Amino acid sequence: MSERVINWFKYASPQTFYPLAGKLIPWFWALAAIFGLAGLTIGFLLAPTDEQQGEGYRIIFLHVPASWMSMFIYLVMAFWAGTGLAFNTRLSGMMASALAPTGALFAFLSLWTGALWGKPMWGTWWVWDARLTSELILLFLYIGFIALQAAIDDPRRADKAGAILALVGVVNVPIIYFSVKWWNTLHQGASVSLTKAPSMAAMMLWGMILCALGCWMYSIAVALMRVRTIMLERERHTDWVRSVLGEKE
Amino acid sequence: MLVSIRAVIGRDLRLAMRRQSDIIAALFFFIIVVSLFPLGVGPEADQLRRLAPGVLWVAALLATMLSLPRLFADDHRDGTLEQLALAPQPLALIVFGKVIAHWLVAGLPLVLLAPVLGIQFDLANDALAILALSLLIGTPALSGIGAIGAALTLGVRGGGVLLSLLVLPLYIPVLIFGAGAVDATLSGLGAQAHLSLLGALTLGGVFFAPWPTAAALRIALE
Amino acid sequence: MLVSIRAVIGRDLRLAMRRQSDIIAALFFFIIVVSLFPLGVGPEADQLRRLAPGVLWVAALLATMLSLPRLFADDHRDGTLEQLALAPQPLALIVFGKVIAHWLVAGLPLVLLAPVLGIQFDLANDALAILALSLLIGTPALSGIGAIGAALTLGVRGGGVLLSLLVLPLYIPVLIFGAGAVDATLSGLGAQAHLSLLGALTLGGVFFAPWPTAAALRIALE
Amino acid sequence: MHWNNVADFLAMGKHGPYVWGSVIVMALLMVAEPVLLRRGRKKLIARLKRQFRVERSETPADSRPMIVPTGRSNT
Amino acid sequence: MLEVSNLECVRGERRLFAGINFRLDGGEMLYLQGQNGSGKTSLLRMLCGLTPAAGGEIFWRGRPIGQLGEEFRAELCYLGHQNAIKEELTPLENIVSAARLAQETLDEDTAVDALERVGLRGREDLACRYLSQGQKRRAALSRLVHERRALWVLDEPYVALDKAAVDLVAGLIGAHLQRGGLAVLTTHQPVAVPAAALRELWLGNGDAADVRDSSARC
Amino acid sequence: MLEVSNLECVRGERRLFAGINFRLDGGEMLYLQGQNGSGKTSLLRMLCGLTPAAGGEIFWRGRPIGQLGEEFRAELCYLGHQNAIKEELTPLENIVSAARLAQETLDEDTAVDALERVGLRGREDLACRYLSQGQKRRAALSRLVHERRALWVLDEPYVALDKAAVDLVAGLIGAHLQRGGLAVLTTHQPVAVPAAALRELWLGNGDAADVRDSSARC
């Protein structure tokens, strides 16, 4: 392994990452609070009523960030899992395990808010529509990932097995995203896209984006918290954990 | 390459023949589930006809799923899996052979039997044909996807349940398109679209699945 | 006597806890079967309500049946069964303990969960109560009768299928009275008669079954 | 400000239960997650410290395998 | 105490042995020998009453074991090719629950002590799945440490054990014999059991038509 | 040809061994010794590439086995604690299908001959389930009769075998070494392999502090 690679992996070693993460967490909490409050203020206090959907549309400020995060976190998790499998770095597996519960949380919230939105808009809590089904599958994938890792005692084996599952499940994410395009379904198509001009009012758009940023920061903060715990647990035999815990006495 | 796939298939089929249970088990389970339903639900022809695609596909899915835990477990227990992993050909090829053997043993009989059971539900001829066709196209995907789950949960605490947990979400699309195809025929729409999606799932499942499966097996053997 | 039954139950429960799979497996299977049906059949409330007793009872029956092959197989494979057969107390007592443990692990959770799943099917409260009650009375019979089949097919080629073949005919009365009880409530008739028949089956099954089971086990060990 | 009064705000134009149902559940879960994490972390640290204390009272055994090349022999 | 007359064993269409006679008293050990497949395991299982004999009788304290039933089993300790160890449970749980099923009282301390004796210290709480082959066998054999029943029937107890463990088990058997117990044993490894009144029984190879029922003492 | 440098093995939280170095050339045999649970099986599995090493490297003909992959496996014959025998199949079917999976051609006559060599004549067509413990092991070992791959890795091959069979297997290994093959072997039974250039490796017991570095010749 060359010098450069080792440098690159420096922050991938748990003992340097642990204090770094500890310092970053408060900042991410602050950002999460700022973005979240701003987004909710715009979304719930300032944004105008939607002509077709009435006030019910305000669920969008929760539903869309939750849905985005559920997919995005899966991609990040799969990325970490994949690097762990390829380069055998200790940190990667821990990051993947740390992200999964938060991803599952957002997948659940996406379903929950979606269902609560569907009842007034479509007249039903649930249809077996492509997007809804694939989002449900995403939730199951998260749960499967968590359960699989919990069932294997040896953390290294657990990481690898989880990584395979995560990578296999990645196909599901584009399916969720493009399902509205590939099949014409009840669910709404994308209203935010990089190529086209946004098709919704600027106020709504900003509200949504701020809420999404808030969720994003929240996810980072929570994932960092969790990864620190996982590090302590898994590296409990190393000296650095002893010294970290010793100092706190 | 073909030779070694043939060798795996041959061996697994012979084992299945010897045990017999494997072949009949899936089949028998399928028959039981399908036949118990009219017993529990009551015999109104109209209702039964509407139930038919769902019941038959759910039964097929469960029957396949139940035979999954043993796909690698026996080989794991008696040390054969180590020998397979140490064979000179890529493990993925061997897995491919095992997936095919599994389908021949657990999937194909269902395809052949489904039309017969469909008659019990008073399905029309075209619906019966589509039912068999959808099963023919769809069940290999069940074997392929299932192999990944079986390998991941090999030797793991609580393997059986975990297997269902991992595999079922991935089976849902197959179920939906499969039952959808028959439903579409029943309601006079074409089943074309559903069937081609099913075909895509199967191609993906059978040809892509052996790689992650082989990787998972190596991990299980560590 | 009570002590040794307690010891068997304790050991089997601890094993189940350790594996976890056993407890959750039956339960999870039950949930899956019950939830896949609306998925395959379509979500019309009226139709679902009529299906409910049948689906739930068939699912309970299948869930119990699936855990049967392992009732003695693990003990047989690793030599524990020989030790049990050589223990100083009558083998039938030990079997009795194992039947109870099996019910606690595979039957009781279904009883507790059934009402929750029944809600998905939009069942009324009294029907839910009768559903749970019928399962509570009926499932021990499934464990008892099942034990005979499990012992008879122990170590036999094609055991799994044979087991279903032997056991199912004996299960059908349980299914009919069990689903019948709920059906009767749904259509406003009393479930009394069905339930007492179910009770009779259970008493017979649980207290009579250990003897033939023990005899069958001794034969399997020869 | 889009709203005239609090009642309107709470009613959300007949969609109150749906909107607030979403908001409350989401808020609850997003508060619960970090709280649970903190608690888990504290428990873990306590456990680890207990373990370290126990381990300090024992001396770790070091093991070193030996390799003995015995050369050629004709037994 | 244990007496066998004219015992015969038939497997499939093959007669493994016939005309086996011996008598074993307190403090004596029967060392059963023979090639692979000569019927040693089959004979041991007959002694335990697991397999019915094709011919002949087995007596315990003068009465046929078939009649004695539970009375006989209460004095019998059998250890077969299989370990009768649950992979999911820890060694400690395994032997405690095995003892409980055999209607013995084994408190946790005694159990831990037994495990320590067989060299499983530090592994009491590791699921047996993770143990090495020999450690699994040791866990199974730890039953013998506090076993006080009269008749031990052991089928190749030394398999997979290292030298130290073999000696330990041989010592346990020796102590048992000195307490006036009986033991029937098969093994392909020649191991000296200390202070044993030894009797040997050779089973001829079932292949050959010449069923030898020679018996020798050593 | 086989070279191991600085090998380390960690199981759970236990370091079984570290700093293992050796080199094995054609015609040489490595005799791996150690108490139960000292990591012999783990070491053999690392040599086969089944378990990744916690540290260190393994070279075959100068290249790391991880890189070689199939090339290495084509020269490797591994026989573990488990027999890799299907109970439902007959011994004949077992070895024929095992050979086919290993991409070797084994015609029926050769297979029957191999079974006869290991003393399973008359049992070729009996399902393995009915075989005795030692006969099952013999069926598994019959693979070695016509095995010509260079590296044999055998984990306690003599377990459950009677004296005659042990000698037979030792003879097979000896012949293999004389053909210029390599063998790595563990066993708790001291058995003389004829004409072997022997090297011994002791693994200390991971638990105990008293690591004995005594070595004996056999």
Ligand code: HEM
């Ligand atoms: C349980 C039910 C639902 C689920 C699982 C679900 C899932 C999703 C997912 C995964 C996304 C993100 C994908 C993307 O950005 O393209 C999304 C976005 C969206 N959903 Fe839903 N949804 C559900 C119900 C609803 C309902 C009932 C409505 C409205 C009537 C709705 C409206 C939207 C809108 C407007 C977006 C944003 C699309 C965009 O701007 O890109 N969803 N939903």
Ligand SMILES: Nc1ncnc2c1ncn2[C@@H]1O[C@H](COP(=O)(O)OP(=O)(O)OP(=O)(O)O)[C@@H](O)[C@H]1O
């Ligand atoms: N159905 C059958 N048909 C023919 N032979 C059978 C059948 N069942 C068992 N056998 C033979 O019976 C014998 C059983 O031997 P047993 O297991 O008692 O041997 P053992 O002396 O314990 O041998 P080992 O030293 O290998 O443990 C074997 O030779 C086996 O081949």
Ligand SMILES: Nc1ncnc2c1ncn2[C@@H]1O[C@H](COP(=O)(O)OP(=O)(O)OP(=O)(O)O)[C@@H](O)[C@H]1O
């Ligand atoms: N998860 C784990 N935690 C702690 N120890 C473990 C774990 N998994 C395995 N071990 C230990 O690792 C060792 C594995 O040893 P291995 O099977 O290689 O031994 P061996 O030398 O082959 O022994 P034998 O002679 O009994 O076959 C055992 O001592 C076992 O207790």
Ligand SMILES: [Mg+2]
């Ligand atoms: Mg034997």
Ligand SMILES: [Mg+2]
């Ligand atoms: Mg070993």
